[in-house]
Amino acid sequence: MSIRLLAFDAIDNFRDYGDYAVGTGLRLRPGLLLRSAHHARASDADLERVKALNIGTVVDLRRAGERRDQPSRRPEGFDAQVIAGTVDDGMEAPHITFLKTEDLTPESGRRFMTGTYRRLPFDVSHRDVFSRYFRALAETDRPVLIHCAAGKDRTGFLAALTHHLLGVAREDLIEDFLLTNAAVDLDRRAPSVARQLEKMTGRAASHEAVVAFLGVEPDYLDAAFAEIDKRNGSLDAYLEQVLGVDAALRDRITARLSA
Template sequence: MKKWTEVFFILLIGMMMQNCAYKTTYQTIEFSAFDEMYPSITEKDKFYEGKFVKGDHVISPSHVTIYTDSIIKFSKDRRPIVEVVREQDTATYSNRLIQLNDVHNFRDLGGIVTQQGRSTKWGMIYRSGHLHKLKKREEDKLLNLGIRQVIDLRTDREIKKKADHLPKGIEYVNYQAYEDSEDMFTKTRKDVIKGNITPEKADALVVEFYKLYPLDDLSKVREIVFEILDNDEAILFHCSAGKDRTGMIGAILLSILDVNRAVIIQEYMLSNNYRKEEVSSRMKLAKFGKMFFPRLNYQVVENFSWVKPIYIEAMFDAIEGEYGSMESYIQDGLGIDDNMRQKFLNRFTH
């Protein structure tokens, strides 16, 4: 567990520089093309907007308000889930990003095509950042999504500082796939501010974290996976920013559900798309802080704020290095045999 004390600080920056935009990045940031792969439905302030390809046959719910050649507007009385027929193939679409004030990176893992040509079901598995700032007026929205259980992947110290605010009727469960045996937050904050961490070291430590997480406490990862998949009701899992621990668990879940690796990585990279404003605020605060701490490196802050393909690829590489393949990890490491996996596929895909 000593390695955790060295890499734990990669989670710090998400708490250290919240709530504070800058115009440019200090390095090339990669964004996901995932939302461009499918017809999209976006949640607006007063309606949902669906953009489809001209010629699509959209089997719409009754709450359509405006219907043009390629754009449909839905009222906000309920979340739209629509069927689209294109070239005799039928697929189901909804809004992936869920809009909640001050709850970041909240998204649905539905509508993802598997290698068998099936799709993950909408409204079953959600992922997000922490729910500490969930507003009372938005609790009904969480309940209306059908979510009845929240799995928190954070440490005790993180939870103590920013506990989730949940409405009645939602069960809360905490699983920690590593232990913060030492309080690294204070030390790491000083290291970042003093400029003791280079961008290269930052990347290396993030990569190391991704290598350790799925293997270091496998029994806990197994518990998390089964808590999510062995469940008939909608479930939400999250960490602090909803990008690293949540991203890894999401990648493992989608692997179990037979989603192609390249598609999994594109879904993982959506955290960059959905966290632009949050990261921009952090960088604005970092720019202000540099006046007082001149050795603060903007790129280091960025490396802890964005996700990169090399991070999640490091997780897959570590798993395959230990088990030979992702399939062996699923079967031998997580204990999911063919019958159990088929049960999960039947439950979460169609």
């Protein structure tokens, strides 16, 4: 198991996405870039572990409805800045709609996820949160935690975008993205998720379909990056034109996070 994974009782996929090489003799500083799934089920012991990390900013990538349905638990004395979307369209999360309306197969799950990744960089609420996140990276001296519901898609895309900005090699960027598949133990989790899905939808899904839906694949991230290239020409242009990460902001982020 990767040393990047941090042990928690009931917060999934908690890990450090710093400490990668970013140039000749330089590395991202460990302990400043953190990612996870939601914290709604955090145990009291988990809250103590979170408190010990001294997190200065929490970026909650979930929709307003998701935050209402599963409010985050916070440690005593919590004083971090919380960045969350301001758009509330009153709609349920797209993955819930998909699961309620379509049969889950490995093929349908992959089609849904690929389409989701193509749209993700340009969602109005996501763009605002992503932009505020990058400003926070430049301004705070404390660790920054990003999370969504499962900590794999919205979180995975934003972590990968951060790695690109900081100069992490593409193979390391992909390796970090795929670490979700080890962090979550998909084979062990799939049976309970399948039971929940059948209860919610009245339809049974195969073990293989659930594993495919719970995990991540390189093609998902490739789809997001390809759509960015199509619309903006490059990831760097997207960062500057869509998210407002200009050269000065990029330099401040790099200086704070690498050594």
